[in-house]
Amino acid sequence: MEKMQGTVNEKMSLAEMLNDCSIDRVMAIDLDWNIIAWNQASELASGLAKKDVIGKNLLEVFPSLKSDKELMHAIHGAFLGRKTFVLSDKEKLHRYYYENHFTPLKDETGRVIGVLNIKHDVAHRVKAENELKALNKSLARKNKELKQKNAPAQVQSRKLETQMETAGAPDLK
Template identity: 50%
Template sequence: MHNLTSQLSLAEMLNDSSIDRVMAIDLDHRIISWNRTSEKTTGILSSDVLGRKLLDAFPVLAEDKAYIGAVDAAFKRLKSFLPADRNMPHRQMSEMHFIPLIAEGDELVGVMMIAHDVSHRIKAEQQLQLLNQQLEKKYRELERASNELSTFTVITSTNIKEPMRHIYTGLEFLVKSEGRQLSDTGKASLRRMQSSLNRMNLLINDILSFSQISNPETTRVAINLKDVVQSVTEKLRNRINELNAELQTSGDWPAINGHRDQVEQLLYHLIDNAIKFQPEGNRPVVTISASNTSAKGEGLPGEYVRLSVSDNGIGFTPTDAIRIFSLFEKLHGHDYRGSGMGLAISRKIMELHDGFILTESTPGVGSVFQCYFPVND
């Protein structure tokens, strides 16, 4: 008898010490247990509910079909769980567990209901949902602004390029029709103006190209990098022949997943720079390679395809290695043609492919640009 009394006292103590609301009913659906947490949370004393039938004490439960179904299932010896439901006042912030009470001899004597407070989680979920809604709103605003900016860039560039063409054509007409009456100094001035117009046209084209680089809606496809190199080489054929440049390839040339047009644009800028930034009278030698590698040296996990373009050009200092990827950055002023946008475009393309671009260079010796494309299993 002493052991039984001790066990009952321990069970009652554990019940009252629980942070959950605990209620139990017998086979007649009369409430036989109502712990202290239930009293504190609801303000209803155990003396007010003990001995009363469940639906008499809490008639609102009759409207919760899931609750009644879970109680019935527990009387059939099945454990049940109900999540919090904002439409049910008694479990807006609580999840419910329904447990059959089995006595010695496998006798069913009642059902225990445990209400676990999840208000902190629900409030966190609500806050997260609100933040997601705000983020979605900001994203739509940003997307709209980006589209407007892209449209503005296209319209503006078109409106600027048209009068530029007229000016260039007008200058060309002056040189040819009035050439005999112009001094050599006058002709040189007109040619410089035409050269400036060409540089401005190149700059506008590169700005337009940069603004239109984005994640295409089409899925990435397998790209044969060697085919891309051949395509770019043909586009630069006249420039390569003009400078007597030598292009070499090496490596095992694994395929990458990406957007063909963007990868072609990337290689175009890198190869164009390699043959362009050369000492006067130097024959450009450009080596293009592709191979599988890791990026452990950069502290990054996973496997990559490294696409490398190296040259024997003028090079640059370590300090300039960061500057060259900025918009409109030209290390050598007007000594070399270009807008200063090529490497900024290249970096943006690599970022859109979830990769990165690194460079090493020695002034007077040459440079190497390494593009790392992640390998997706």
């Protein structure tokens, strides 16, 4: 029995170590929405220590989540046994730079006993998207300027074509 307990403790220690090594924020909640896992990336990003959130209700720790219907729907979907995903959203501070993946946690019988939330930091992608938008705006502006500058030349070209046709010059098209 003592050896078996050592193996369980070793597995738990390994699982916690792997969880803490993740660059993504990882947390889990049980059926009562109490936080049962919280990794170091979650601590760093939120400023909340693991000891201060473990056992606390997710919606009491983060009451603003209640107003995020898309996120709440995804969590409920995971409790129903589906893997769900929520994109980052600049309108919601808690999701501005994060994509959320929700995975049901199941016991050996397949019964859902909680939900795992992996929050993937997409700040680099958001930055690249913003840079691309700015570049596209600049390109559209330059294209408009070019068309405006080119307009008089097109008018002159049409006038010359008309004059040449009137004079009986061969078609140059």
